[in-house]
């Protein structure tokens with residue numbers, strides 16, 4: 197008669213009596229622990245049934261410890277802070293732009309109670325939730341009106357639906373962009389109910405191409421900033437001024453999707469190709485679209501600024517309600533925009549701009565201080581300061597890079613990929629970039645206050 201291993205599996209109550217799980221009942225909750233123990237035991241039973249003969253069932257204490265570990269790691273949020281040492285400033289996977297302290301405070305203030313989201317404090321009457329940020333957006337971009345929605349994809353969808361639904365939108369073939377996995381302009385266009393009218397070729401689109409396409413059916417002319425690619429060589433693209441002149445001549449709005457939406461001139465940082473909403477609007481664009489969490493450095497949102505008659509059509513469209521932003525976003529955006537009233541202040545207080553404008557001298561000093569401490573860690577064979585280039589990423593300025601300093605790590609044993617994984621899954625969740633069989637920690641995207649955490653993270657690997 198063979199011994200049935202299923203009989204050796206302890207009961208739920210037996211496990212709950214073990215110290216490691218008993219402790220957790222107080223910390224987590226009785227229900228959570230019991231349901232986790234049950235599902236662990238179910239899995240174990242089916243494992244045992246599949247490989248009956250040779251499997252040793254762990255003791256009750258071993259099992260309790262294992263389940264306790266599992267519960268603890270399951271309690272940690274999946275969405276949690278990480279250290280971005282990739283050198284990609286606008287990393288969509290890592291949440292794009294970090295928020296300014298001012299933005300956090302303003303969001304916190306309206307988050308924990310009621311707020312004047314849609315009431316006018318003077319009159320007590322109902323008001324538009326966008327009004328608080330609209331005034332600042334008008335001031336900073338010199339548009340006539342502004343509207344904020346969930347993201348730039350949403351702003352594009354709403355604008356096309358409201359201004360050109362059922363009509364044609366004329367776009368250059370060189371502007372049919374894909375930004376990261378799920379944003380493709382032709383798909384957004386289709387969803388909006390507007391019809392795409394492609395003109396020109398990938399590398400050349402002249403004003404005459406647009407002129408031939410406009411007619412009765414035209415709802416808008418759309419220009420899109422190619423945020424994550426450049427077309428070089430034998431190229432030509434009708435200028436914004438030419439499109440605006442054509443738009444006025446045939447009386448259709450010109451929509452300019454500038455992508456990143458820098459609100460201050462970034463040329464001093466060496467980033468010279470970023471279009472600014474203000475320039476577009478002053479040139480006469482009717483609606484300018486951009487993201488809130490790219491170069492603006494605010495919360496995720498999409499901003500439409502432009503002529504009042506067009507922005508009002510966006511506001512009245514049914515999609516406006518579906519795409520509207522909440523009070524937290526509005527509060528964070530308002531506080532971020534306020535910083536831009538003084539460009540020097542924005543450069544210092546908007547985290548993204550602070551990182552981008554950190555001097556090389558600062559990065560070099562920190563790298564030289566960190567390298568020997570990292571090399572002293574048991575898991576690290578060598579840590580060398582190297583010169584390299586960081587980039588904005590996140591669909592921005594592929595051709596424009598920022599000088600940076602990195603610490604190049606080689607592991608004592610195991611591969612560089614294993615080192616990278618251990619750091620990602622470790623205490624501080626550090627993300628670096630692998631280059632020539634070394635793991636680079638790029639200080640361009642690491643906040644100085646995180647330097648100590650970098651050391652801790654690498655030290656923890658050795659234990």
Ligand SMILES: *Cc1c(COP(=O)(O)O)cnc(C)c1O
Nearest residue numbers: 347348349375421423455487591
């Ligand atoms: C990033 C980008 C988008 C999409 O913006 P989201 O805010 O991510 O929705 C659209 N158009 C351009 C040109 C972009 O660069």
